[in-house]
Amino acid sequence: MSATILDTPAAPASTRSIDLPAAGGRMERYVLTGTPVIASAPDRAFTRVALSAAHVVADPFADADPSGPPVLDWDRTLAYRRYLTGLGLGIAEAMDTAQRGMGLDWPMALQLIRRTLADQPDALVFSGCGTDQLDPAEARSLDDVVRAYLDQLDAIQALGGRVILMASRALAAVARTPEDYQSVYARVLSEADKPVILHWLGEMFDPALAGYWGTSAFEEALETSLAVIRDNATKVDGIKISLLDEKKEIRMRRSLPGGIRMYTGDDFNYPDLIAGDSEGHSHALLGIFDAIAPVASRALAHLAGGEREAYDRLMAPTVPLSRLIFRSPTRFYKTGVVFMAYLNGHQPHPMMVGGQQAMRPLVDFTGIFKLADQAGLLSDPDLALERMRRFLAFYGV
Numbered sequence: 001m002s003a004t005i006l007d008t009p010a011a012p013a014s015t016r017s018i019d020l021p022a023a024g025g026r027m028e029r030y031v032l033t034g035t036p037v038i039a040s041a042p043d044r045a046f047t048r049v050a051l052s053a054a055h056v057v058a059d060p061f062a063d064a065d066p067s068g069p070p071v072l073d074w075d076r077t078l079a080y081r082r083y084l085t086g087l088g089l090g091i092a093e094a095m096d097t098a099q100r101g102m103g104l105d106w107p108m109a110l111q112l113i114r115r116t117l118a119d120q121p122d123a124l125v126f127s128g129c130g131t132d133q134l135d136p137a138e139a140r141s142l143d144d145v146v147r148a149y150l151d152q153l154d155a156i157q158a159l160g161g162r163v164i165l166m167a168s169r170a171l172a173a174v175a176r177t178p179e180d181y182q183s184v185y186a187r188v189l190s191e192a193d194k195p196v197i198l199h200w201l202g203e204m205f206d207p208a209l210a211g212y213w214g215t216s217a218f219e220e221a222l223e224t225s226l227a228v229i230r231d232n233a234t235k236v237d238g239i240k241i242s243l244l245d246e247k248k249e250i251r252m253r254r255s256l257p258g259g260i261r262m263y264t265g266d267d268f269n270y271p272d273l274i275a276g277d278s279e280g281h282s283h284a285l286l287g288i289f290d291a292i293a294p295v296a297s298r299a300l301a302h303l304a305g306g307e308r309e310a311y312d313r314l315m316a317p318t319v320p321l322s323r324l325i326f327r328s329p330t331r332f333y334k335t336g337v338v339f340m341a342y343l344n345g346h347q348p349h350p351m352m353v354g355g356q357q358a359m360r361p362l363v364d365f366t367g368i369f370k371l372a373d374q375a376g377l378l379s380d381p382d383l384a385l386e387r388m389r390r391f392l393a394f395y396g397v
Helices: 074-086 106-119 142-158 167-173 180-188 218-231 245-255 270-275 295-306 308-315 316-323 332-342 351-360 360-374 381-394
Strands: 015-021 024-032 051-054 090-093 125-129 164-165 196-201 236-242 259-263 284-286
Touching: 015 167, 015 360, 015 381, 024 360, 051 295, 074 090, 074 106, 090 106, 106 125, 106 142, 125 142, 125 196, 142 164, 142 167, 142 180, 164 180, 164 381, 180 218, 218 236, 218 245, 245 259, 245 270, 259 270, 259 284, 270 284, 270 295, 270 308, 270 316, 270 360, 284 360, 295 308, 308 316, 316 332, 332 351, 332 360, 332 381, 360 381
Parallel strands: 051 090, 051 284, 090 125, 125 164, 164 196, 196 236, 236 259
Antiparallel strands: 015 024
16 A cells, blocks of 8 residues: 655643544544443443444454355354343344355354343344245246245244344345235235234345335335235334335334334434434434443443434434445445454454454544544554554555
């Protein structure tokens, strides 16, 4: 990298600072200013259901083909889940944050679900149930999709697990009408032994899901998804939508039948959606909670105590960080989530399943470092500095 250090005065020895690459190959001095938010158990029960989708820790020493089945560091993967639940958060297991469909296949996802449920028997855990063992190119009928869903549903329920019914690439490939979606969901939901969370994942997270619910028009898709909920209300706990559009989420939230929860998956606008308005609020099922867990926990405790100003003060600085991590192409957000875990000492490396750590440019990582500091999310600034320097050295900086 052809970067040159600017002529900036040396920082005092007592000041935490680092020279970071910026756009154009320049180097800029950055001085840490954030006050870390200490990770601790909440002092009161939350008034929102708060599920953090959790990442997995790859084993970088495995002699394995990166394009083949993943190899995980199970000790650190499970330890991270204990860290999240210790902050009062529930776990959304084996979801896209865990690289589901981007390196984590169904056999490994089931093993992950099994290990998490065994390790966390008293925690609130919902697990992703999809059709990813069925190649969308090989799906020939709605029956194929139903069988794939039910194979996973049966496996998770046999473990005593709660289910998030994930959007299906195979269903998007074979369905032709909104009625096809309604038929598949009705057949699968009829076999659920506990109410499930539905998952409407936008194409910005997964391009293969474009036109989900049988249309590219939001209002038509909304009506189909609401019809699925109304027709199967006793089988539905709630729905998570990840469309990165707060107006669409609020529109749907206000249309839900009584007793059905809205779970925000909007990693751009989550603070206001969770806080809500006079007509209701959203619960949380968020990938960004993996990266901002200490702040999210503290903020939710303030919200539960009616302390909206304190909630906003904590949450507001996390939004620029989240918007950077989840910037387009959004599906590569997991890279930023894992990098945060590396900076904070939860894993000794930023390596990912399938080599996904390479899916963001260097300036994204430096931006994450700075915004995490400003949000109080570098739990040990000296450790974060040392790890950032080590990371930059890999790039020749």
